[in-house]
Amino acid sequence: MNVSRLVILVRAPPHRSVLRGFASAVPRYDDSSSAKLAAADPPNPLKVNMKPSEVVAELNRHIVGQADAKRAVAIALRNRWRRQQLPDDLRPEVTPRNVLLVGPTGCGKTEVARRMAQIHDAPFLKVEATKFTEVGYHGRDVDQIIRDLMDVSMQLTKKVWTEKLREQAKVQVEERLLHLLTGPSSKDKSDSARAHDSFRDMLQQGILDDQEIEIDVPLQNNSSDMGGGDTLNPNIVAMSDLWQRVSSAGGGKKQATERKKVPISQAREILLQVELDQLLETVDLKKEAIMAVEESGIVFIDEIDKICSSRDSYRSKSTDASAEGVQRDLLPLIEGTTINTRHGNVKTDYILFIASGAFHTVKPSDMLPELQGRLPIQVELKGLTEEDLYRILTEPVANLVRQQVELLATEGVTLVFEDAAIREMARMAAKLNQTVENIGARRLHTVMERIMEELSFQAAESEGETLTVDVALVQERMSSVTQKLDLSKFIL
Structure with a gap:
């Protein structure tokens, strides 16, 4: 975009006399400084250098137990960095050791992936295997995984570079405001510099923030955000982007602008975005x-057991478009292939794949043998015990007990959980998992909501009071559930 064409007009400013006095003393803004500021080449922002112990320590703040899974994930992340340090002749030979996490529902498999996405500053994508169909059937094919990962990488790269260039853009905006507000420079350089500094102080102190000015800014072009992005042919999108760039070139159609009358404080934010866009054009995002995707990308495939069939029903389910066919399509993706995306071709040879599944009705050996071989590291996660459930209620940074305390604190209510009550909640959750259905830590949400239902309802009328959750309250609120469990054994 051509920022030099931005037009700013001052409309009856309250400091008219000050502006008139400085108009002939402030030098003109040199637009060539934009290229000088953008010439600096910062280092690659997508660099991961966390030690395995640091990754495990961070995961321990949010996830209880499952030490084997945490260590496997931490080692896999560290190996990405180690590979970058290898000599050029050896680096292409080292491929990621993909991981398969096996464990019952609610034991922490998905939580490991969610926390990894928060602590890992490289492209990361979590998908469910059941959302894809075999190539040739209606639905999303597995190639869409890499396209989505590429979109994530573009957003991440742009975000990192935006933060790196923000200070440069702020300098540009300040100089542009000074230039456009004060007009041509004076021949007297000493008076010009003195007036320029004085006027800069006025801008920095906010004296001129309330002045309204009119600015012409480029209109946001949303034509590239075409509907149906999940299934749109990337070649069509790429051609659309190319046509837009050609049309907006020097000899093409002039970019549309919109005139806005805004205070200088708001104009500064608008111009900041314009300057950032101009600086980002100098970077090959x-x-x-x-x-970043090819060297540091991570894909977490959840519910992979749902696309597997047991040996007994193998033949009857082999025609399922969301089962064995998806496994076959995943083989080249994990082994290494080239996927065409709207941003360019992406090689998947060095992308780390982590798969997970509960495997209640099937076994890992029911997967295609070729797929098993491409997931060489298998880690079994253990089911949660009563003690684990108690630790989940108390140890994580954002545990359920703390969440309830903070929620009621917004109403001016002090909520206190007795330790015995927390242990009783863990015991109830463990009992429900054993007798009804084992859903792991998710059972704690059910127990907590049932206990807090009446307290949460009355909290708005209990400002200034202290409410205590004890064993008696837990047993009273859960009595109807436990009574049903006790009677169920007599039902034929």
């Missing part, structure tokens, strides 16, 4: 995003 697509190239860096593709490199």
Whole structure:
């Protein structure tokens, strides 16, 4: 975009006399400084260098137990960094050791993936295997995984570079405001510099923030956000982007602008975004995003057991478009292939794949043998015990007990949980998991909500009071559930 064409007009400012006095003393803004500021080449922002112990320590703040899974994930992340340090002749030979997490529902498999996405500053994508169908059937094919990962990488790369260039853009905005507000420069350089500094102080102190000015800014072009992005042919999208760039070139159609009358404080934010967009044009975001995906990308495939069939029903379910066919389509993706995306071709040879599944009705050996071989590291997660459930209620940074305390604190209510009550809640959750259905830590949400239902309802009328959750309250609120469990054994 051509920022030099931005037009700013001052409309009856309250400091008219000050502006008139400085108008001939402030030098003109040199637009060439934009290229000088953008010439600096910061280091690659997508660099991961966390030690395995640091990754495990961070996961321990949010996840209880499952030490084997945490260690496997931490080692896999560290190996990404180690590979980057290898000599050029050896680096292409080292491929990721993909991981398969096996464990019952609610034991922490998905939580490991969610926390990894928060602590890992490289492209990360979590998908469910059941959302994809075999190539040739209606639905999303597995190639869409890499396209979505590439979109994530583009957003991440742009975000990182935006933060790196923000200070440069702020300098540009300040100089542009000074230039456009004060007009041409004076021949007297000493008076010009003195007036320029004085006027800069006025801007920095906010004296001129309330002045309304009119600015012409480019209209946001939403034509590239075409509907149906999940299934749109990437070649069509790429051609659309190319046509837009050609049309907006120097000899093409002039970019549409919109005139806005805003205070200088708001104009500063608008111009900041314009300057950031101009500086980002000097960076090859697509190239860096593709490199980040190919070298540091991670894909977490959840519910992979749902696309497996047991040996007994193998033949009857082999025609399922969401079962064995998806497994076959995953083989080249995990082994290494090239996927065409709207941003360019992406190689998957060095992308780390982590799969997980409960495997209640099937076994890991029911997967295609080729897929088993591409997930060489298998980690079994243990089911949660009563003690684990108690620790989940108390140890994580954002545990359920603390969440309830903070929620009621917004109403001016002090909520206190006795330790014995917390242990009783863990015991009730463990009992329900054993007798009804084992859903792991998710059972704690059911127990907590049932206990807090009446307290939460009355909290708005209990400002200033202290409410205590003890064993008696837990047993009273859960009595109807436990009574049903006790009677169920007599039902034929």
